[in-house]
Amino acid sequence: MRRPLVGLLSDFGTRDWYVAAVKGVVLTRCPHAALVDITHEVPPQDVVAGSLVLAAALPWLPLGSVVLACVDPGVGTGRRIVAAHADGRFLVGPDNGLLWPALGQARTWRAVDVTACRQRLAVRSRTFESRDVMAPVAAALARGTPLARLGPPVRRLVPLPQPAVAGRRGRWHGQVIHVDAFGNLLTNLPGRLVRRAGVMVRCRSRHARVVSSYGRGRRGEVIAVVGGVGLVELAVRDGSAARALRAGRGTAVELRHGAR
Amino acid sequence: MRRPLVGLLSDFGTRDWYVAAVKGVVLTRCPHAALVDITHEVPPQDVVAGSLVLAAALPWLPLGSVVLACVDPGVGTGRRIVAAHADGRFLVGPDNGLLWPALGQARTWRAVDVTACRQRLAVRSRTFESRDVMAPVAAALARGTPLARLGPPVRRLVPLPQPAVAGRRGRWHGQVIHVDAFGNLLTNLPGRLVRRAGVMVRCRSRHARVVSSYGRGRRGEVIAVVGGVGLVELAVRDGSAARALRAGRGTAVELRHGAR
């Protein structure tokens, strides 16, 4: 029997009944799903952090997996809810940039608008769209319902609201947008900026050597690599770049071309 | 094949081996159960908080689900362990009020005393009743064992030890008994008190407008609604009532009839 994985990512925390309600609806509609929590500890309403965890986890889930992702500061403001297919896996979530990096790293994707999907629960109390809309849609996808049957196609999604990167004469001013559990610093600098010779990356007065992979760093050295979601990351081999650089979210990172 | 959901709620936290031991026993006795953590972060020994999370989650689980709930400050004091059936779902836990709101909101319920159930584990070391008694009983229910076979019937359960509400000349003095993850304030004021015209609810000098559902609030407004477990809740649409009112557990809430 098919046993589809349904992953869950949110900023709900695990103290309350919200995650259980979402899971209850998924298992009511698709009793054979294997539920996997990606995380429910995304900082509240932090779409950027949630989008990066989602993009990092997705490629490791089996083909056919469905991920319900909900970090949704705009609930009730008319934003759409979308379902998408990306390289053999499915995503369901608000159209607020949360799915953007995960779709952006896929070879191909397509999406539909499920805001008014017929699968949605008829609930009269407080609106709770991850339970009432996203969970039934995720269960339908897990059962094998074709994406196109769940709603009208969506051509463009809302991009991730990343802080802008100002570039001038080969200089780029970025910042740390996420610190992962190892203390690696994800920046908003696109990876393509370091794919040439003579690139210098600097953070809190320290230079990071650009290398092709984490394993190329020397112990204790600050390095810059292009991470899984295509952004420049700062890391320290066998250590924490966050600690070594006393850096956190918002810390400035400078990238210069043509430096010697 | 039947794949029953077994939900788990406790104050065990997730740092230690206790939850895994309970799950191991459930899966030993019922290998096809789908385990769902409701939460293990009920504040230690806080029966009231646990009971409200349990009551809120239960209706969203599939029919036939079993929930093992354990917040048990009275362990070792002779309190009973009970199993109950409520509107198509099952509960197992201590008879200390923890199951009370969940059963109270059901159309019908019945319970049995499983303290000395024959299904219990024969363990000689430290007593750990959620593992040794509740887990085998939950697994038996998940396998389809009839409730009546698990123990003698129980007519009355111990009610939830809610703080009393003093009422005089149309005034009721309640308090906040739980703050949920959205900052909604659950009070110990029964919902029936607001089901008439001219009711005033006040908390920390601010008045809350009584409305029929969360969606009826204006952005930023403090509202009072009757929540899922039948108690008056204070909420702020698109915001946190706890923050807006600087209120928490124990904060006084006043309700007056006949106010203009």
Added chain:
Amino acid sequence: MRRPLVGLLSDFGTRDWYVAAVKGVVLTRCPHAALVDITHEVPPQDVVAGSLVLAAALPWLPLGSVVLACVDPGVGTGRRIVAAHADGRFLVGPDNGLLWPALGQARTWRAVDVTACRQRLAVRSRTFESRDVMAPVAAALARGTPLARLGPPVRRLVPLPQPAVAGRRGRWHGQVIHVDAFGNLLTNLPGRLVRRAGVMVRCRSRHARVVSSYGRGRRGEVIAVVGGVGLVELAVRDGSAARALRAGRGTAVELRHGAR
């Protein structure tokens, strides 16, 4: 159909995508596994704490269960990764002492070196051995692959780096190595030291009575028992020894023979 339990224990926390990646690999290779988190909140790199939680949980999992355990400060230093069979259950983890108490309490165990196992993922990015090596090996064991096929036998494992116990003229100086969620204090004093008459155990100027089981304590009394992993534990019946003794990890515990 066989539905093997795969348990997971780590110091990864639950905020990031690491646990989901490990689970995704396990479910890709063994879609019918029932995943159970033992804990992901082992204090970072605390092999001793992780080893004790693992040893305590293991006997409660169904026969045939596999546990992937990863607390691995030595990642990248050439330590081996091993898989072991112990009394009908399987363990996969680094050979750094983490599996030591779990294997030590088994009647029989055997282990193989899976560091270079053919099942491992071919990944070119950052090394992440719990995902790339341990997860495929755990999935293979869950599918029923014989242990001996996964790697060459290992005769001796690295022992747990427990702080040493200095003994002189019947005196032993130990310390608390772990505090569990009930406030019980696990010490590094081997249980055999208290299996004779006239033993005195002292911690922060208070004497603990040596008893054969937790149930033998009087309410509020400090007792010393031999716990599940064969070490002396200090406990207070219906209370917290950590609180009663104001003790924590590192607190000195003295044991004397021949005292009256």
